[in-house]
Amino acid sequence: MLIVQGYLNHFFTHINNFPLSCNVVFEQSYQESDGDSASLAILLAVISCYAKRPLAQNLFVTGSLDQQGNVLAIGGINQKIHAITRLFNLQLLTEAVSVIIPKANQINLTLDSQTLLLVENKMINIYAIDHCQEAFPLSMNCSFSDVIEQINDRIETINKDEDNDINDSWLTKLLALFK
Secondary structure: OHHHHHHHHHHOOOOOOOOOOOOOOOOOOOOOOOOOOOHHHHHHHHHHHHHOOOOOOOEEEOOEEOOOOEEEOOOOHHHHHHHHHHHHHOOOOOOOEEEEEEHHHHHHOOOOHHHHHHHHOOOEEEEEEOEHHHHHHHHOOOOHHHHHHHHHHHHHHHHHHHHHHHHHHHHHHHHHHOO
């Protein structure tokens, strides 16, 4: 979470009082999965919230981030993609999905025949990326810079509305004195 916060802070240092916030909550788990392989997904979710721009709903994301937004290798890449295959086998997925993985993990891919068939039939589309900004066209259908611009526009609107509220309240109080 702190890496995501650090990365986002870089883009909004020009704003004194950042007026947006969100909470990300993970259910407690007792499985042997740990690490920061969800940090790319967290970044996408937070920016989606700030920009009020929805994420694609047919998307699976894994990848660790550093503070410069580089997507780092994660463990269990084959197991994660195989889990998607199981969802198809159980008929819980019936439409094509996109999977964003770290480019550094491409060399580790050893997919089983069922998964390879789904990839071949374009039901599982795997995209390997080096930097988090490459995920935005895949997940939000726009560039990272466009999303940051949307967030800045939203903040500007919020600040103007707050300034208008403050000015209106002072004007109202001043007029009330002369009644």
